[in-house]
Amino acid sequence: MTMRHVGLLSFFLTAAGSPVFADGWGEPHLDIVPRTQVEAERISNATASTDTFETAEKFETHPAGKATKFGIKTKDAFSFASANMTFERELDFKVGNGFFRKLWVTAPASTVSSDGLGPLFNARACQRCHIKDGRGHPPEDHSDTGVSMFLRVSIPKSFSDLDDETLKYLANAPEPTYGTQLQDKSIAGIPAEGRMEISYETVSVTMGDGSTVDLRKPTYTFTDVAYGDLHPQTQLSPRVTPQMIGLGLLEAIPEADILALADPDDADGDGISGKANRVWSGEFDQWMLGRFGLKAGAPTIKAQSAGAFSGDLGLSTSLHPAGWGECTGAQSDCRLAPDGSSPTDQLEVSDEVLDLVTFYSRNLAVPARRDLDDPQVLRGKELFYQTGCVSCHQPKFVTHRLENQPEQSFQLIWPYSDMLLHDMGEGLADNRPEWEATGREWRTAPLWGIGLTQTVSGHTNFLHDGRARSLLEAILWHGGEAEPARETVRQMSAEDRDALITYLESL
Ligand code: HEC
Ligand code: HEC
Secondary structure, three states: OOOOOOOOOOEEEOOOOOEEEOOOOOOOOOOEEOOOHHHHHHHHHHOOOOOOOOOOOOOOOOOOHHHOEOOOOOOOOOOOEOOOOOHHHHHHHHHHHHHHHOOOEOOOOOOHHHEOOOOEEOOOOHHHHOHHHOOOOOOOOOOOOOOOEEEEEEEOHHHOOOOHHHHHOOOOEOEOOOEOEOOOEEOOOOOOOOEEEEEEEEEEEEOOOOOEEEEEEEEEEEEOOOOOOOOOOOEEEEEEOOOOOOHHHHHOOOHHHHHOOOOOOOOOOOOOOOEOOEEEEOOOOEEEEOOEOOOOOEOOHHHHHHHHHHHOOOOOEOOEOOOOOOOOOOOHHHHHOOOOOOOOOOOOOOHHHHHHHHHHHHOEOOEOOOOOOOHHHHHHHHHHHHOOHHHOOOOOEEOOEEOOOOOOOOOEEOOOOOOOEEEOOOOOOOOOOEOOEOOOEEEOOOOOOHHHHHHHHOOOOEOOOOOEOOHHHHHHOOOHHHHHHHHHHHHOOHHHHHHHHHHHHOO
16 A cells, blocks of 8 residues: 655545545644654654564554553453553543443433433443453353444435435434434333344355364344334444544544555555545534544544444433434334433533543553564564555554643554555445445454453454454455455465464464
8 A cells, every 4th residue: 555645735526425625624633733844754764664573663562652551461451541641630530430331320310410321222331332441242142132232224325315415414324213223222111122133154264274264154133123114225234342442542643644544546556445434523513534433433532432322322412412312203202201411401421421431431551562572473473564464454653742632642553453444345244334434344443452352351252243253263254455365364374374363462
C-alpha cells in the first residue's frame, strides 16, 4: 500500500452523493497542538517499517507508549488505567469504572440515579458484555444466552419509507418495527423482541502440508419474534463485543495519518485497498472519520458509549435523549413504559456520567509485549511482515499532541490496525452495509493484547462474530483483499505457521 501524500485540497462525491472533503473531515473531538516540522520528521522515522528481524525494535515493548501497563499477566490484564495517569485523574477513572460495571434497574426505583433500564435492552451493564474489559463470545450452547453479542438489523435504504434527507444522516435504514438492533431482553410487561439463534456447519480447509483445519460457518436467525415478522429485506449483522484496551489512543491517531494509508480504488494495484468510513456526528453536527465499532461506524468513544447506553441498555443521554431507548414507533407500549429521567436534565444518564464512562473507556491500558526477543517470536514477526499482514494490520502510529489528554498525547503506539475498512470476502460478509462500509467490509481489528485473550477471557474466540476458535482459524477466514495473505499462511510449513501464531500470542 502506498503512503499517499496528503496535501492538496480536493473534493469528490461519494456513492450517497454528498460532497466529501477528501483530505479529512476534521477532528473536533480533540484539542490538538499542531506538529512542528521537526516532530513530523522524527515521527516519520519512528513509524517507518522495519526491515531487520534479528532483534526487537526500540520501544516495541511499549505498544501504548508511556500508557503501557507492565507486569500484569493475570485475568485483570485489560482492566488497568493508562500507566502514565496521575493519581488525581485515576480517581475519575475509578468512578467511571463504577458506572461501567453498574447494574441498571427498571424505573421507577428507589435508587433514582440507577434506574431507567430498557424497556428493551441487551444487558444490564456495560461490563456484562465487555467482560473483564475484554471481548465477548458467542453462546456456548443452548443454555447460554449469548449476552456478550447481539444482532444489528436494518433494511436496504431503497426499501425504506424514510425520506432521502433523513436517510443521508443514518448509518442504515432501520427495520420498520425492530429498529437497528435486536434486543433480546426487556422489563416486566413489555415483551423482548425475540431470540438470536446460531447454527454452525463445518468447513474443512486443507493446509499445504496435507493436514486439515475445521472451521465453523455460522448462520444467524432471529426467532420467537414478539412484534410480528421482520421485513422481507431484513439485513442482520452479528457483533461480538470487542476488547476495550487502548481506545483513547486509537481516537488520538491523526486523521491525516489514517487517510494517508487509504487507497480506496487500489491505485497502487497491490490488491489491498483500505477505505475510510465517513459517519455523521450528532455530537459535532458534521461528517467525521469513523473509528469505533466493528465497521468503524462511530466517530468517537463518547458517541459509541452514548449509542451503547441507548441501544444496549435502553438509557438516555444528551446524545440520545429518548428515555425509551430503541423502541420504535411501532412498539407503542414500549414507548409508554415509565422511564428513569431525572427532573433536572430529563435524562437517565447525565452528561457527567457519560463523560466519566467515556474517560474510563478511553483509558484502559494496553499490556506490555511479552517474549519479544524469543527467536521464534522474531521469526513470526518476519513472517507477519513478509506475508503482507502489515498492509492492513499497520504496526505503528504516533498520536496527536493533545492539550487536555496527557495519557494519549504524543505516544508512539503499536495497534496493528490501519483503522480502515477492507473487503474480507464472501465468507466473512454480513451483507449489511454501515455508512460507507459495504456488506463485505470490516475495520481491521487491532491486534494489540490479542495474545492475552485466553488469560483475560478464558477463550480464544476471534473475529466480529467469534466464529474463529483460535488465531489460526481467524487467519484462515481471511478472504477478499486478504486472500493472498491467507493463502501464504495456508501453504506455510507447520514450523513457520507456529512461529506466526507465537508472534501473535506475544502481542
Ligand atoms: C449487549 C452487549 C454490550 C453492552 C451492554 C455494551 N457494549 Fe460496547 N460494544 C458491544 C459490541 C457488540 C460492540 C461493537 C459494536 C459495533 O460493531 O457497532 C461494542 C463496542 C464498544 C466500543 C468501541 C470499541 C471498538 O473497538 O471500537 C466502546 C467504546 C464501547 N462498546 C463502550 C461501551 C459502553 C460505555 C457501554 C455501556 C454504556 C457498552 N459498551 C455496553 C457490546 C456491548
Ligand atoms: C486486507 C486486510 C487484512 C490483511 C492483509 C490481514 N488482515 Fe487480519 N484482519 C483484517 C480485518 C478487517 C479483520 C476483522 C475481520 C472480522 O472481524 O471479520 C482482521 C482480523 C484478524 C484477526 C482477528 C482479530 C480479532 O480481534 O478477532 C487476526 C488474528 C488477524 N486478522 C491476523 C492476521 C494475520 C496474521 C494476517 C497475515 C497473514 C492478516 N491478519 C492479514 C484485515 C486484514
